[in-house]
């Protein structure tokens with residue numbers, strides 16, 4: 001018996017990031033069998049050999065020992081559900097799945113980043129696992145990002161950016177910055193993404209200050225003039241008393257009955273909803289060009305960036321809690 005702490009040992013092994021595969025075969029009744037395995041690895045190019053290992057307590061062990069063939073499906077980043085399905089015990093793992101018989105009658109799943117159909121060539125004792133080595137008879141790859149497993153969690157693989165170091169993106173002595181200057185990238189992205197909205201603002205004869213006042217009142221009105229000014233300070237577009245008067249004259253905003261705050265009128269609310277729809281449509285159009293996990297990462301980054309440059313005003317969407 002080893003004196004190692006099994007949990008610590010497992011955690012240490014989990015530091016080795018791997019891909020995730022589903023490996024299929026058939027049992028003695030030719031029924032489909034499959035397990036999720038991260039122990040897959042390449043062995044030899046000539047002859048083409050791969051290996052993986054299966055726990056001896058797996059209900060599927062005898063099928064892999066006896067069938068003579070297996071098929072490795074390397075999962076893509078959006079195949080987490082497949083990984084979970086084939087890691088479950090005591091369920092019909094193939095329920096509702098479309099599969100075809102490949103080499104040796106082994107089930108071929110439709111979804112994969114790479115697929116290796118193998119003939120089982122060697123089996124080795126490996127403690128509480130059996131190690132299977134297979135000769136690759138056929139393989140197929142697709143242009144998909146792989147699913148990664150690291151420290152007990154699913155992850156995605158991302159090439160490390162080879163960007164210019166932050167300090168070199170700006171040369172103050174020469175009065176120059178490069179395409180890598182972060183604040184340039186941020187503001188260019190902002191200006192380009194605002195182009196649709198700005199066109200609508202021009203059509204409605206609204207300037208930035210009008211727009212921000214209507215939006216802020218739409219999301220968290222009614223607000224006093226002082227609140228409006230404080231909350232819009234960081235934008236550089238605090239509404240002047242003249243701006244407020246023009247918005248009132250245009251029947252977009254109105255004073256509350258006690259005269260202490262401003263709120264949107266019905267016409268103002270309609271405008272707010274229309275402008276919000278323009279922004280939403282722009283967001284959908286632009287984000288459709290990016291993968292879900294890229295967008296989630298960018299959102300998380302921008303939220304942290306906003307925290308770092310926070311002038312102390314609550315965000316628009318936190319208006320309810322701050323009132």
Ligand SMILES: Cc1cc2nc3c(=O)[nH]c(=O)nc-3n(C[C@H](O)[C@H](O)[C@H](O)COP(=O)(O)O)c2cc1C
Pocket residue numbers: 020034035036037038039040053054055057058059060061083084086087088089090149
């Ligand atoms: C990401 C991931 C990787 C896994 N890798 C392996 C592995 O390499 N070998 C293994 O025996 N079990 C591995 N498992 C657990 C098996 O998938 C699971 O025990 C097996 O599917 C149980 O089903 P069975 O009893 O029907 O064989 C892994 C599970 C997950 C979620």
